[in-house]
Each structure stands twice: as structure tokens, then as C-alpha cells.
Amino acid sequence: MQYSNQRTYFADSAAAAAMRHEGIGWDYHDRSLIMPRPVRRSWIARIILNKRNTKMSHLEHVNITVSNPKATARMLEQLFDWRIRWEGAAMGGAGYTLHVGTEDSYIAIYSGSDPAQTVPKSDASYHTRGAMNHIGIVVDDLDLIAEKVSAMGYVAHSHADYEPGQRFYFNDDDGVEYEVISYA
Numbered sequence: 124m125q126y127s128n129q130r131t132y133f134a135d136s137a138a139a140a141a142m143r144h145e146g147i148g149w150d151y152h153d154r155s156l157i158m159p160r161p162v163r164r165s166w167i168a169r170i171i172l173n174k175r176n177t178k179m180s181h182l183e184h185v186n187i188t189v190s191n192p193k194a195t196a197r198m199l200e201q202l203f204d205w206r207i208r209w210e211g212a213a214m215g216g217a218g219y220t221l222h223v224g225t226e227d228s229y230i231a232i233y234s235g236s237d238p239a240q241t242v243p244k245s246d247a248s249y250h251t252r253g254a255m256n257h258i259g260i261v262v263d264d265l266d267l268i269a270e271k272v273s274a275m276g277y278v279a280h281s282h283a284d285y286e287p288g289q290r291f292y293f294n295d296d297d298g299v300e301y302e303v304i305s306y307a
Contacts, residue, residue, distance in 0.1 A: 184222065185258060186231035189297045190239075195232045196223040198295060202271050203260060205229075230258065257292065257300035265289050265305035272303075 189195045192210075199205050205224050213220035217236050222229045262268050272279050272293050282291040288306040295301070 182228060184224070184229045184231050185255070186220075186233055187255065187258075187299055188233050188235075189295075189299065190234060191296075192219055192221045192232040192234045195295065195297070195299075196221040198275065199223050199230065199232075201275070202268060203262065255299075257302045259302040259304055261304050261306065263305065263307050265291070265303060265307075268303050 196207055196210075200207070200223060208222040208224060208229055210219075210221040212218070213233060214235075218233055219236075220231055220233045222231050224230055269279050269291060272291075277293045277295065279291045279293050283289065288304055290302055290304045292300055292302050
């Protein structure tokens with residue numbers, strides 16, 4: 124931690140995020156907070172220590188059923204520069220799963236022992252309780268991903284600018300809908 128007039132710089136971006144979560148100041152590139160008034164260093168240090176000891180929740184993974192897990196994993200690797208974290212037998216050997224994503228989160232891509240038995244997704248997910256509507260993925264360069272989506276033969280749709288970013292959607296070969304978002 125370093126101090127200047129009204130700005131406190133954190134080497135630990137998690138600490139800065141914890142302070143923002145408490146409503147204290149606001150961030151500047153996730154590394155500093157601009158304090159609304161001068162505060163004592165000991166008070167800030169106490170909050171940071173408390174937040175480091177408190178576990179914050181985050182989404183680790185979603186699990187989807189597809190007809191060809193390896194093909195879906197390849198598509199996600201190429202689009203988002205993700206990697207396969209794990210793969211192997213699932214459901215007591217009755218299926219096969221790949222985990223593809225980043226160090227912090229992933230999509231578990233599952234198929235039963237007979238992929239031909241998977242039932243295609245209907246277009247009624249938004250009207251069916253318990254159905255997954257889409258998977259949202261944040262990227263830095265929306266245009267680059269849109270080009271990759273098109274080059275892979277998928278159709279991007281529902282492009283929109285909204286506060287605070289931009290987005291588009293596309294459906295993969297199994298009807299899984301992806302929302303691609305950029306806040307850059």
C-alpha cells in the first residue's frame with residue numbers, strides 16, 4: 124500500500140476490490156482508490172485484513188450437454204484462447220466431460236455415452252423453467268471475436284450497445300447460445 128494526498132495505491136487488486144465492495148472510494152485501474160476524505164491508515168489496513176480473511180463468492184463453472192464435447196471445447200479454445208483443464212469419464216463411466224476455460228472458471232462440456240441420444244435444444248429455453256438461456260463471456264476485443272465467430276461459420280446476432288458496454292450473441296451447433304460482451 125502506498126499513500127498520496129487522497130489516493131491509496133494497492134499492490135493487491137483483491138484488496139482494492141474489497142474496498143470498492145464496501146463502498147469506500149472508487150477504483151482507478153483496479154490498483155488504487157480515491158478516498159472521499161482523508162482517512163487514517165490503520166482504519167484502511169483493518170478493513171483490508173478483514174476482507175482478505177472473508178471469502179467472496181464467484182461462479183466457478185456451468186455444465187452443459189452437447190453432442191460432441193471435443194468439438195465444442197476446440198471451438199471455445201479458438202474463440203476465447205481458453206485451454207482444456209481436465210477431461211475424462213463422467214457419470215460413473217456413462218458419459219464424457221471436458222472442462223475448458225481459465226484458471227478461475229470454466230465450462231464443463233458433457234455428453235452421454237451415446238451422443239446420438241442427446242435431444243436437440245428447443246427454441247423455448249426462455250419459456251422453460253430451469254432451462255439455461257445463454258452463457259455470457261466478457262472479452263477485451265468484441266470485433267476480433269465477432270470475426271472469429273463468423274470465420275467459424277456461426278452467425279452473430281442481436282448486436283447492441285448498452286451502458287456500460289457492447290454485446291452480440293451466437294448459437295453453436297448444439298443450439299447453445301453465447302453472449303459475448305465487452306466493457307472496453
